[in-house]
Amino acid sequence: MLSSVRTWLDPSENHRLGERPDYRFSLANERTFLAWLRTGLALIGGGLAVAQFLSGGLARDVLALVLLALGGLVAVRALDHWARCERAIRRGAELPPSRFPAVLALLVTFGAGALLAMVLAGAVGR
Numbered sequence: 001m002l003s004s005v006r007t008w009l010d011p012s013e014n015h016r017l018g019e020r021p022d023y024r025f026s027l028a029n030e031r032t033f034l035a036w037l038r039t040g041l042a043l044i045g046g047g048l049a050v051a052q053f054l055s056g057g058l059a060r061d062v063l064a065l066v067l068l069a070l071g072g073l074v075a076v077r078a079l080d081h082w083a084r085c086e087r088a089i090r091r092g093a094e095l096p097p098s099r100f101p102a103v104l105a106l107l108v109t110f111g112a113g114a115l116l117a118m119v120l121a122g123a124v125g126r
Contacts, residue, residue, distance in 0.1 A: 036078030043071030
């Protein structure tokens with residue numbers, strides 16, 4: 001675990017592995033990382049919006065906290081996936097598989113359903 005964190009914070013670790021890849025692959029990996037960061041920021045923004053604009057109550061607080069936590073989780077997962085992909089690219093290995101996009105899509109769908117239920121129940125706009 002500690003070695004993973006070190007590779008997150010010290011990119012020179014990756015430069016000592018394998019061969020120098022075509023820079024386009026590294027840049028594509030970085031763009032994917034930035035897209036995941038935007039997703040995490042959007043979830044955090046959604047959590048703040050839920051906390052600010054929905055009527056008070058336990059459901060609002062739980063939904064806001066879930067969105068905020070999920071946004072933070074997406075950011076950490078993005079960093080880990082970026083580092084693992086960068087290592088694989090430099091080694092000429094297969095890219096690491098990830099179930100996280102599917103899990104995230106299901107969680108976002110669940111969150112959208114919860115928000116829809118709250119809107120239909122009249123929790124918004126009061």
